[in-house]
Amino acid sequence: METYTAMRHFADSWGLLAMALFFIGAVVFVYRPGGRKQADQAARIPLEDD
Template sequence: MDYTTLRQFADSWALLAMTVFFIGAVIFALRPGSREAAEQAAQIPLKED
């Protein structure tokens, strides 16, 4: 593989994969029921052992 082939791959498929990952992460964060899970996770450092 030469530089040009890798550059074309990065410009097309890698960009598409990163975009799909980003959209999936946003959907995961904004899904119904995620607020409760986020609030519980935010309280972890404040809990006393």
């Protein structure tokens, strides 16, 4: 039962902080300058003929 308590305390503090930082990083990555051009190029890859 002590393992559950330790994991719960970790998830309530550092785990939440890690998930929040990951979310903020993902949002910044998506909305960075020049991101649309790269996303459009990546979206066209399956449609290109080899």
